[in-house]
Amino acid sequence: MTPKLKINSFHYDNVIKKVSDSFDAQPLFVFRFNLSRENEYITGGGGVSGKTLRIATESGNTETLSLEDIEDIEYIQYVGCAAIEYSLEGKRFELCRSDMKNAVSLQNTVKRLKAIQSGRNIGRFSTDEDETACPNCGTPYRSGSRVCPNCANRKKLFVKALPIAKPFMGKIILSLVMFFMVTGLSIFAPFVTRELIDGYLKVKDGTPGTTTGFFLVIAAMVAVTLLSTVISAVRQILLVRVGNKMTVSLREKVYRKVQEMSLSGISKRTAGEIITRITHDTDVVRDFLMSVLPDILRIGLTFMGGCIAMFILNWKLTLLILLPIPLVVMIFYFIRNFMQSIYTRQWHAESSVNTLLHDVFSGIRVVKVFGTEKYESMRFDKAAKKVADISKKNERTWNTIMPFAFFLLGIGEYAVLLFVGVRIINGQMTLGDLTLFMSYVSLLYGPIRQAAFLPRQFARGMTSLAKIFDLLDEEPEITDDSEAVNKEFVGNIRLNKVNFGYNNYEDILKNISVDINKGEMVGLVGRSGVGKSTLINLVMRLYDVTDGSITIDGVDIRKYEQHCLRSQVGVVLQETYLFRGTIYSNIAYALPGCTPEDVIRASKLASAHQFIMKLPDGYNTIVGERGQTLSGGEKQRIAIARAILRNPKILILDEATASLDTKTEKQIQDALNKLIAGRTTIAIAHRLSTLRNATKLVVLEKGEIEEVGTHDQLIANGKRYFKLVMAQRQMSKMKKN
Incomplete structure (x- = not known):
């Protein structure tokens, strides 16, 4: 029962609004489906208010049922699609159907309907809770994300990004002033070159130019070039400093947000995905704000300045030079979404590699125990090859389009040679004029050629912005009350x-x-x-x-x-997590600012001091990631020492001795008995x-x-x-x- 037709865009808003508006009160929740009973793609939606269930389709068909009358409701999975079925008066009916991309939504809809039937207050739900794909373009969401890079509102993203640059706005404006100076010098330089050629290198009326004047013009050219170089160098140094500070600031902001997020919000994302956002995406956003956006401004102003100068000199020639540009701009315009989509796929592939690496290195002990090194190498090779294949395909696409665009720009250069060359032969223009116009052609076409790379850079920047704000905009589920209490x-x-x-x-x-x-x-x-x-x-x-x-x-x-x-609240878990560092730092983690005496006292109470002192460096012994250099019992004693140091009023023990042998368990239990004494304890x-x-x-x-x-x-x-x-x-x- 596979669908006969596939469409790439689902527009549910009108149908959902129609269903919602048909109720007297706001619906408890709404849901979507996209297949008819004949397995044709449609746009459908449903909602529940009170005990009333209503569904509708884009064609205008509606169906209303009372949950009190429905005897049984079930989620049914077929091959290639899923459906909700119900029983009424002993007969079986199908409520709605969807493809497998929206199957999770139907599963959760059934659970909610059953909860309402049983009389439970389930609260209200967001339409987006069960979405596994973008409702507009059908692109599957990545793990932990509800942002579609293809449909992200770029204007809103851009406005959101501006506050990131706000603390550095003064230096950014200074860099723009320097840029204006460099642009002005680049527009002025061709006039100096023309003066050199026509005034001093070409003999006029049999009279050569003066040597003094010649050296003055050369000096002027050197001065213009030197000044432009110095200003550009200072500007670049300034941008690098600002960019580094911006990267640090953004990474701190994203990292703080991750720390503030609820456990449920973090668990929706893989560790590799979060690491990629903190490291890779912040770099891309930095480049976007410090390089791509200034480049857009620089290219635009340089192009406008060159156009104005050329129109003043010869408007006919200027129009001839500009003739290929609309064609090139159209190419860039039509490929912009395509470029963003292909580089989004590359980002996802790179993120998957990071996730794989994180999983393998975190569980390297398991890999070694089961001897799966070759298998993991094959997995990594496959993931890395996928990245390479996508990257190769992207670059092949890019390098197919760009030469054609550059060829169109080359036509303008030949047009200048033809236009000016004929007039030089006829004595209407000079060799200096040709040099001047060719310089301005470079001034115009140079930015256009640079702009050719902007769609790719812009796509990368917008994709990373969407990913970062997907995280930054998430509201934590666990928050402090406005009048929160702080007492012992x-x-x-x-x-x-x-x-x-x-x-x-x-x-x-x-x-x-x-x-x-x-x-x-x-x-x-x-x-x-x-x-x-x-x-x-x-x-x-x-x-x-x-x-x-x-x-x-x-x-x-x-x-x-x-x-x-x-x-x-102190916690001792079955799986003790130790950070890479010294034993001392791992115990002291429970109470920042504690003294060495406090750590040693806690270790003695936890029966950990004796084994710690037998280690080569005692408390300064470095433990590997997750404490892999220590035995299970040793790690548990460190965990107990950590809990004792915290001196909690409430203690939680979650399978604290489950994975230990009988002898070690007795030692740990003795340490736990000291910890439990006088404390409220909950134990599993x-x-x-x-x-x-x-x-x-x-x-x-x-x-x-x-x-x-x-x-x-x-x-x-x-x-x-x-x-x-x-x-x-x-x-x-x-x-x-």
């Missing part, structure tokens, strides 16, 4: 009817209510995927709850400053025996609380916790045997 915690935590889903229409946690008093240790128990780690992410406010509330000492955590909250543990001494255990199943009690109480109940413990004991016996 006591350590009492309450989760009150908490619901949460990474998508608002699909909850992972449902109606979670737990009280944790100061100094208590609560263990979270359940199978993988039931929401244990999600729950502690909510306590740390890496995400906000969908419904309900989480309070610390009676204050909703959304009312605390984020720094206040996280500075009083793979080995349930480590939670035996918890104040209470919370057993989760399918995102809901199934049991709450102490270890002994839950064993006595004989329900899910009892089954999990028995299963682990049985597994331990099998391993021993």
Whole structure:
């Protein structure tokens, strides 16, 4: 069931507006589809308000249904397309259909419709949430991006880019003044050359020019050239300095934005993609603002100055020289979008290479363990070859178009030779006039030739601008309240009817209510995927709850400053991340400004001091990226030392001993017991025996609380916790045997 026809442009706005306007109230959400039941491409949209579902197409067909009457609604995937189907009065119907590019939108639409049917308040949704491709041109979005470089509003991007250059505007204006001076000198120089030829090198009426005058003209030419060279050099140095400062400023701005972004916003993008935006794209934008835009101005002013000078000298010849230019300009105009699209593809390919490199080097240990060096080399070769192929194709396209454009410009030069040469032979013009006009031809055509490279540079600049502002314009989901609280915690935590889903229409946690008093240790128990780690992410406010509330000492955590909250919460994770640097710096990372004595004290409490001192350089030992030079137990002890140094009121342990052997686990558990003492603790543990001494255990199943009690109480109940413990004991016996 593959589509019969493909179109490249989908215009949904009118259909969506039609659906939205048909409701009495603002719709909860709208969605799009692009196939008819006959698999013909169409433009269609739908929306839901209250319990009313309505769809419409560009041809004017509409269909209205009540969600209360619909018995069942499902997402169905076919070969090459997907559909939403529903049951009504025992019969099966198809609501709408779309190609696979929009399949995600249909999947999420079904989940939302089911949530509304069940009576849940799902809030309102943006039309763009489920888009996987640009609705205007059909170009697929890149990972983590909702910007289409082909359709980005260039005027808006340009206006957004101006504030980047604002702090350096004084020096930029100074460079423009210098440029005007150089342009004026370049327009004046041909007159000096003509004077040299006609006044001193050519004999007039049998009388040669004077030697003194000749040397004066030569001196004038040298002075003009020297002055132009000095001004250009000073201007270039100024631009380099401003450009470097602008790059640093822009990179800091982008990096700060990444740090401010919510975890959900960062996770939508690959690490390689973010690195590319901070490094490569900022360089491209710098070049765009400091080179491309000034070049456009320089080329335009030089061209205008040359035209004015030539019109004053000979307007007929000027028109002859300008004759090929409209043709060249038309070529540039018609290829501008094409050039932007092909260089956007090249950017994506280069970004993919960066992502691949980041993944491989981050997981180099896995590569070595599985002996997949050749496979990874093949993957890189394939990605690098793709970049090379795209680049080769782009350059081949560019170098096919440009020689033709330059040939058209060459016609103008030959026209000048023909026009002036005939008049020199007839005694109507001089050799100096020919030199003057040929100089001005170069002055006119030089900028045009340089302008030939602007579409490519402009396309690269606009693409990188779109990528950077896609990131800079993203609003963080986690923000501080205008009246945020900053105070020291006591350590009492309450989760009150908490619901949460990474998508608002699909909850992972449902109606979670737990009280944790100061100094208590609560263990979270359940199978993988039931929401244990999600729950502690909510306590740390890496995400906000969908419904309900989480309070610390009676204050909703959304009312605390984020720094206040996280500075009083310590975390020990299963996967300990150590930065490349010394052991000392990794421990001290938890408390900037701490003393060496503080670090050593924390290390001793974490049972880490002894193994650290056995290392060649002690606390100054350099650990590799992710701490690859240390064992799992050593890394965990450093993580515990880091948590102790922070001296948190609330402690979170997420599978802190899951990947360790029994002996190492006992050592780590002893260190954890010192850390837990007197602190409110939430723990997730793979080995349930480590939670035996918890104040209470919370057993989760399918995102809901199934049991709450102490270890002994839950064993006595004989329900899910009892089954999990028995299963682990049985597994331990099998391993021993």
